[in-house]
Amino acid sequence: MQRIFRTAGTILSLVAVVCAPAHTQPSLKQHVSITVSAAISLKDALDEMGRAYEKAHPEAKVTFNYGSSGTLQHQIEQGAPIDVFVSASERQMDALSEEGMIITSTRHDLIRNVLVLIVSADSQIVNDLGDLLRPDVKTIALGEPTTVPAGMYAQQTLRHLGLLAAVEKKAVYAKDVREVLTYVETGNVDAGFVYRTDAMSSSKVRVVTAAPEDSHAPIVYPVAVVSSSKSAAPACAFLDFLDSSLARDIFTKFGFAPAEKQALRN
Amino acid sequence: MEWSPLWLSLATSITATALTLVAGVAAAAWRERRSGPLLALVDAIFLLPLVLPPTVVGFLLLLLFGRNGPMGKLLLLFGATIVFSWPATVIAAAVVSFPLMYVTARAALEQVNPHFTQAARTLGASEWRVFREVTLPLAWPGVLAGTILSFTRALGEFGATLMLAGNIPGKTATIPIAIYFAVEANDVNHAVLWCLTDLILSMTLLAGLYIWSHSNGFARTRDGRR
Numbered sequence: 001m002q003r004i005f006r007t008a009g010t011i012l013s014l015v016a017v018v019c020a021p022a023h024t025q026p027s028l029k030q031h032v033s034i035t036v037s038a039a040i041s042l043k044d045a046l047d048e049m050g051r052a053y054e055k056a057h058p059e060a061k062v063t064f065n066y067g068s069s070g071t072l073q074h075q076i077e078q079g080a081p082i083d084v085f086v087s088a089s090e091r092q093m094d095a096l097s098e099e100g101m102i103i104t105s106t107r108h109d110l111i112r113n114v115l116v117l118i119v120s121a122d123s124q125i126v127n128d129l130g131d132l133l134r135p136d137v138k139t140i141a142l143g144e145p146t147t148v149p150a151g152m153y154a155q156q157t158l159r160h161l162g163l164l165a166a167v168e169k170k171a172v173y174a175k176d177v178r179e180v181l182t183y184v185e186t187g188n189v190d191a192g193f194v195y196r197t198d199a200m201s202s203s204k205v206r207v208v209t210a211a212p213e214d215s216h217a218p219i220v221y222p223v224a225v226v227s228s229s230k231s232a233a234p235a236c237a238f239l240d241f242l243d244s245s246l247a248r249d250i251f252t253k254f255g256f257a258p259a260e261k262q263a264l265r266n
Numbered sequence: 267m268e269w270s271p272l273w274l275s276l277a278t279s280i281t282a283t284a285l286t287l288v289a290g291v292a293a294a295a296w297r298e299r300r301s302g303p304l305l306a307l308v309d310a311i312f313l314l315p316l317v318l319p320p321t322v323v324g325f326l327l328l329l330l331f332g333r334n335g336p337m338g339k340l341l342l343l344f345g346a347t348i349v350f351s352w353p354a355t356v357i358a359a360a361v362v363s364f365p366l367m368y369v370t371a372r373a374a375l376e377q378v379n380p381h382f383t384q385a386a387r388t389l390g391a392s393e394w395r396v397f398r399e400v401t402l403p404l405a406w407p408g409v410l411a412g413t414i415l416s417f418t419r420a421l422g423e424f425g426a427t428l429m430l431a432g433n434i435p436g437k438t439a440t441i442p443i444a445i446y447f448a449v450e451a452n453d454v455n456h457a458v459l460w461c462l463t464d465l466i467l468s469m470t471l472l473a474g475l476y477i478w479s480h481s482n483g484f485a486r487t488r489d490g491r492r
Contacts, residue, residue, distance in 0.1 A: 074452055139350050144433070146451035172350050172432045175450065183432075187333035188349045 032234045033061040035081060037072040039088035039149065039221065040176045041113065041195045045254040046086075052250065053241050060234060068176035070147025076101055076226055083229040084238060086110065086221055088177075088195075089149035093222040100227060106239060107224035109259035111251050114196040115153045115211040115219060120187045121204050128209055129157075132191060133166050141172045141183040141192035150177035153216040154193035160215035181205065195219070197255040220259055267456075270436045271444035272463060274355065278427075278440055279420040282359035286416045289360070290367025291409060295397065298375050316365035323362055324429025331357070331430065354431035355438050359420035366415040374408020375401065410479050414472065421468060441467075 038046050043066050050062040065072070065082065073092040076082050077099065085102065087093045096102045119126045125136055132140060143151025151173065158164040174180045177194050184192040185204040199207045223242060225235045241247055248258060293312060297305065315323050331338045331348040341348060348354050378401050386396045402409070424442035431438035433447060441464050448457035 068450075070452075071450055074450070138347075144447060144450065146453075147447075172434050173447070174433070175447075186328075188328070 031061050032059055032231060033063065034083040034229075034231050034234050034238055035063045035065060036084040036086065036238070037065045037067070037076065037080070037082045038084075038086040039069045039072070040066040040178050041088055041150070041198055042066075042086060042221070043178070044201055045197075045251055045256065048250050048254075049242070049247055052246060053238060056241075057237075060238075062238065068143065068148040070144075070149075071175070079228070081228075081230070082226050083231050083235040084223065085226055086223045087149070088113070088219070088221055089152060089217070090220065090222055091149070091152070093224060096224075096226075102224040103227055103229075103232070104224070106236060107222055109220045110223045110242060111221050111256040112259055113219045113221070113256060115150065115157065115193060115216060116196045116199050117191060117208040117211070118181075118184050118194055118199050118205040119191050119208055120184055121206050123187075123190070123206070126191050126208050129161060129163065129211075131208075132163060132170075137190045138170060139172050139189040140167055140170050141174055141180045141189040143177050143180060143193075144173040144175060148174070148176055149219075150180065150193060150195060153211065153219060156216035157193075157211040160212075200255045221256075267459070268435065271439055271441045271460065272467070274352070274437075274439065275421060275441040275464075275467075278352070278355040278359050279417055281356045282363060282420040283413060283417040285356070285360045286363050286367045286420070287409075287413055290364055290412060290416070291371045291402075293364075293368050294371035294375055295401075297372060312368050313365045315362045316369075320362055320423065320425030321429060324358060324426030327358060327361060327426060327430045349430060350432040350434060350438065352431070352437055355427050355440060358426040358430045359423045362423050362426055363416035363419040366419055367412040370412030370415060371405070371409055374405035374412070377408070378404045407479070410475070414475055417475075418468060418472070421464070 036046070036050075043064075046064055050064060053062055054060055065075075065080075067075075069087040069089060069092040072082075072085065073087070073095055076085060076096060085093070085096065093102065093107065097104055097107065117126070117129060117132075125131065125134065131137065142154040143149070145151040145155045155164065158167050172183065172189055174183065177198055180192040181194050181198045181202060183189045184194075185202055191208070193211075196207065196210065199205055223239060225232055225239060229235050251258070297308065318326075328349065329335050331341070331354070333339075333342070333347070333349070338348065348357065382400050382404065383396050386400045391399070422442060423440075424446065427438070427440060428443055428446075433439055433443055435444075439447070441460055445457050445460045445464075448454075448460065
């Protein structure tokens with residue numbers, strides 16, 4: 001009998017210990033924390049953006065999760081606890097929108113970018129897109145087209161110019177656009193496709209030329225609050241900040257152009 | 267269905283295991299004969315690829331064989347580039363599986379009864395003949411175990427291969443790389459298909475090796491009888 005009481009007592013105490021914290025009201029002001037998944041090409045700009053935001057809002061903490069837009073999209077689909085998503089192309093945002101995983105009223109285009117062909121700073125042999133066909137250009141890096149928007153845009157451009165079949169034979173596929181930059185910087189590939197903003201961030205590469213604007217889909221970065229976000233209000237506050245003039249200046253500093261229309265997509 | 271990852275994985279693993287077998291046994295035999303404090307450092311270097319994360323090993327290999335690395339520059343003189351080529355998959359696989367071969371070979375060589383090797387020497391056999399006809403056959407079960415370990419490690423190698431050889435379908439995209447990018451692209455069907463292929467491949471090869479090693483033509487008992 002005594003044993004039963006003792007066991008029951010132990011179990012009840014454990015239950016109480018586990019459930020109690022859920023009922024306590026913290027008296028200190030909690031840090032408001034949001035997690036932003038963003039295309040890796042935004043890394044430098046958003047890191048600075050995060051610092052500026054935290055300075056203006058001391059109770060806020062912004063954590064950035066960088067990767068290729070496709071990888072980030074899949075993470076959100078698999079239930080990753082993300083509050084805001086910034087993609088490098090409409091495709092990933094459209095996919096999430098169709099699945100009801102973003103708050104569509106918060107979706108809008110943030111900034112634009114330009115796709116460029118780069119080579120190592122000391123390389124002389126490539127001077128335009130046609131030079132990619134040269135036999136002494138042995139390897140060309142681009143992002144994996146299904147998951148990396150920069151790779152998708154590059155593929156579209158090459159297809160438009162009739163160079164795709166030839167380039168595909170020499171292609172090395174990277175998991176994100178910054179990896180392409182690294183490959184070109186280290187001279188381990190002869191050329192690569194990155195965004196102008198990535199090229200600007202490195203002194204070891206040279207921009208050969210920009211892809212013609214009409215050869216690929218418009219390079220726009222849409223942003224939205226994720227439906228499953230547990231911090232929707234702070235997330236929306238951060239989105240407002242991204243539209244502020246301070247944020248605009250930071251984006252421009254890193255080479256991004258403002259999106260032409262701040263149209264709300266439904 | 268693109269089958270190149272299967273052929274690439276097979277070719278890479280077999281080639282890498284062959285290289286590791288020779289290098290691992292040679293290194294173990296060389297190390298056997300020597301003693302001294304400095305050799306602890308040698309052991310540490312040999313075991314490094316096992317201890318370091320494969321991505322780090324891949325990065326170090328990239329620094330070594332890349333266009334700006336010492337080996338890379340040397341190879342460029344002969345017009346050869348290793349990075350982003352099929353030989354890179356072999357190098358990556360061989361380097362990461364070498365420690366497994368080395369450790370098992372050393373254990374196998376150490377347990378060879380020295381009476382037999384001494385007897386062979388007194389009968390006039392050269393060192394190489396002793397090694398070839400006495401030591402190696404007696405150490406064979408252990409060396410075979412090392413070969414199996416190395417092969418499976420080479421088959422499953424991903425991080426270092428991705429760093430050094432990159433993702434080039436038809437040239438360097440082995441099964442693990444194909445699976446990774448299939449998952450990334452949300453191509454679940456292909457990912458599952460490749461996982462099953464890998465499973466069947468590994469089990470068939472391991473079972474086959476096991477049966478072969480236990481057949482009468484191969485095993486010797488410790489005192490040298492078949």
